[in-house]
Amino acid sequence: MSEKRALITGITGQDGSYLAELLLDKGYEVHGLIRRASTFNTHRIDHLYKDPHDHDVKLFLHHADLTDGTRLATLLARLRPHEVYHLAAQSHVRVSFDEPEFTGDVTGLATTRLLEAIRLTGIDTRFYQASSSEMFGATPPPQNEQTPFYPRSPYGAAKVYSYWMAKNYRESYDMFAVNGILFNHESPRRGETFVTRKISRAVARIATGQQKDVYLGNLEAARDWGYAKEYVEAMWLMLQADHPDDYVVATGTSYTVRDFARLAFEHVGLNWEDHVRFDDSYLRPAEVDNLIGDASKANSELGWAAKVHTPELAALMVDSDLRLLNGPRH
Amino acid sequence: MKQRTALITGVAGQDGVYLARLLRREGYRVLGTVLSIPDARPIIDVYLPDVEIVELDIRNSLGLGRLLDQHRPAEIYNLASWSSVGRSWSDPEQVTAVNGLAVLGMLEQVRNLRDLHGYDPRICQASSSEMFGLASEFPQTEGSPHHPRSPYAVSKSFAHHTCVNYRESYGLFISNAILFNHESPLRPQNFVTRKITSAAAAISLGEQESLKLGRVDIKRDWGAAADVVDAMYLMLRQESPDDFNICTGTSHSLTDFLELAFAAAGIADWESWVEFDSNLLRPVDVPETRGDPHKARSQLSWKNHQSFEDVVTAMVAVDHRRLRTGLQHDPQYLAG
Numbered sequence A: 001m002s003e004k005r006a007l008i009t010g011i012t013g014q015d016g017s018y019l020a021e022l023l024l025d026k027g028y029e030v031h032g033l034i035r036r037a038s039t040f041n042t043h044r045i046d047h048l049y050k051d052p053h054d055h056d057v058k059l060f061l062h063h064a065d066l067t068d069g070t071r072l073a074t075l076l077a078r079l080r081p082h083e084v085y086h087l088a089a090q091s092h093v094r095v096s097f098d099e100p101e102f103t104g105d106v107t108g109l110a111t112t113r114l115l116e117a118i119r120l121t122g123i124d125t126r127f128y129q130a131s132s133s134e135m136f137g138a139t140p141p142p143q144n145e146q147t148p149f150y151p152r153s154p155y156g157a158a159k160v161y162s163y164w165m166a167k168n169y170r171e172s173y174d175m176f177a178v179n180g181i182l183f184n185h186e187s188p189r190r191g192e193t194f195v196t197r198k199i200s201r202a203v204a205r206i207a208t209g210q211q212k213d214v215y216l217g218n219l220e221a222a223r224d225w226g227y228a229k230e231y232v233e234a235m236w237l238m239l240q241a242d243h244p245d246d247y248v249v250a251t252g253t254s255y256t257v258r259d260f261a262r263l264a265f266e267h268v269g270l271n272w273e274d275h276v277r278f279d280d281s282y283l284r285p286a287e288v289d290n291l292i293g294d295a296s297k298a299n300s301e302l303g304w305a306a307k308v309h310t311p312e313l314a315a316l317m318v319d320s321d322l323r324l325l326n327g328p329r330h
Numbered sequence B: 001m002k003q004r005t006a007l008i009t010g011v012a013g014q015d016g017v018y019l020a021r022l023l024r025r026e027g028y029r030v031l032g033t034v035l036s037i038p039d040a041r042p043i044i045d046v047y048l049p050d051v052e053i054v055e056l057d058i059r060n061s062l063g064l065g066r067l068l069d070q071h072r073p074a075e076i077y078n079l080a081s082w083s084s085v086g087r088s089w090s091d092p093e094q095v096t097a098v099n100g101l102a103v104l105g106m107l108e109q110v111r112n113l114r115d116l117h118g119y120d121p122r123i124c125q126a127s128s129s130e131m132f133g134l135a136s137e138f139p140q141t142e143g144s145p146h147h148p149r150s151p152y153a154v155s156k157s158f159a160h161h162t163c164v165n166y167r168e169s170y171g172l173f174i175s176n177a178i179l180f181n182h183e184s185p186l187r188p189q190n191f192v193t194r195k196i197t198s199a200a201a202a203i204s205l206g207e208q209e210s211l212k213l214g215r216v217d218i219k220r221d222w223g224a225a226a227d228v229v230d231a232m233y234l235m236l237r238q239e240s241p242d243d244f245n246i247c248t249g250t251s252h253s254l255t256d257f258l259e260l261a262f263a264a265a266g267i268a269d270w271e272s273w274v275e276f277d278s279n280l281l282r283p284v285d286v287p288e289t290r291g292d293p294h295k296a297r298s299q300l301s302w303k304n305h306q307s308f309e310d311v312v313t314a315m316v317a318v319d320h321r322r323l324r325t326g327l328q329h330d331p332q333y334l335a336g
Helices: A014-025 A069-079 A093-098 A100-121 A154-173 A195-207 A228-240 A257-267 A296-302 A310-326 B014-025 B037-047 B061-071 B092-117 B151-170 B192-204 B225-235 B254-264 B294-300 B308-325
Strands: A005-009 A029-034 A059-063 A083-086 A126-132 A176-182 A214-216 A246-249 A276-278 B005-009 B029-034 B052-055 B075-078 B122-128 B173-179 B211-213 B244-246 B274-276
Touching (some): A083 A228, A093 A154, A154 B092, A195 A214, A228 A296, A246 A296, B014 B037, B014 B225, B029 B061, B037 B052, B092 B122, B092 B151, B192 B211, B192 B308, B225 B294, B254 B308
Parallel strands (some): B075 B122
């Protein structure tokens, strides 16, 4: 065997693009699933992509939809990946209240389709499930791998479902399946409708005179925000361990949305209170008050620890958005 | 006063039959869904003469929405489910669609109808003790952590969380009935309990030579289906929605069940008739479930009328009669 092959679902997303970079750096052949659409949705990985006719190509994209179990089985049988990173999801919590069934199908049931496709094809592979701190929901912090789940959104319920399915395939079939319970993780590649990116982008536009205000929902929600680029390393480490297990990945600190806004505005010398407005349409029907992850298990067993904390994260996201506004990309 | 209407999904299942008859006795108009009328025909004809039957796959959430809009039942009991834990490994996707996503679809339909027309029914979801699975606490309370151990259990856990979420997010009246194992003479043969009672009856009549089983050391908190439906009914009479364990508080092993069933059939040495069959083993097992019934007893004033012994004995007696008369279904079989 010359090199390792990895399959990433959700490769066009924030985490998928960072993970693809990491794996390509490590010499992997990387395969990613993309959805067929009439618009291009690959901007996060365009800088990694080469014409497949070239030599030394290491990144391959395949059209596949997670609602099509047969397609997943066909692809798995053909690619025979050593590692499967299942990152694809309807990943927006507020949107999950508007599209609960779609979220249940894609964020929940699709995990079972993928696990079942692996089992049916009989390939020997390691499976990473992108679990989420939203599974803890209303359970008070700090949250670790033993904390009971109390999901507070269709997204949270679907992620709990997928967590248990991955664990069941491990316990029932001895599959190497792990759950990475990732607390919020952000980056300049975060989608623009997520609150951190929405803030950093607004700060850049306000600082350059292109916008006056930004509308936000609940400012009191407290989250453990880390840097996505570091979190994908934890994903990889989990699949290199001797035994499959579940790990919390977090910074161990918590900041409110208000804190994040204050940090982001302060970074460009502005006062957040002059620019933040309230819009109740961004409120969730049920809120998650506070998430603080205890990542001591990932630290002791995988040697992983967060280096970038929320204040630096807010600053680097604002800087990136300023660069995007000021000139050609990157 | 206008007659109240109740909808039972999965009305031709064991619990559906007991609940429909209870609601009829209480004066309700009862609507019931079945997946296939021809398949459910024997049950409908014998046990559900006064129930209005609708053929509906509950995965069809728009169809369910139309049914709700047309009849506006004051109470909905969601019993329709892929009910076999053992077979859930063979088709996890379908199990999830029926036990999980269909519940979400139903709640969305109810939410839409409430927001559009003010229709605000009370809903009882048949949740399951299998969610507790590899339990870390004994006995399990309503708040015990889940550790589901089968696709059946994972999908029931999803539905449970979803019901709590819709109650908390939108104020819908939804109560989870966390049902521990409950049996009756109406259990189908693919459940191990009924497999045992029918084998005990057949062996006592010289019509069967042996009984093949998988693990017999597992322990369950077994109650009676007739008692369980009382609790569901009471839950929708509370001032506010809540989740309740419906259980006895005592667990018995499958060997206890075997001993009782064979004794009821007049056979002293059950062990000499039972053969181990490794094909019947599941990928993983739930070693024991045992629930804490305190909340349902104190808040619902609910209690079990039938003991474990009563249920097993009645099942064997009915199977004995089935074999002697050839009559698979008879309303008399329901009397505890």
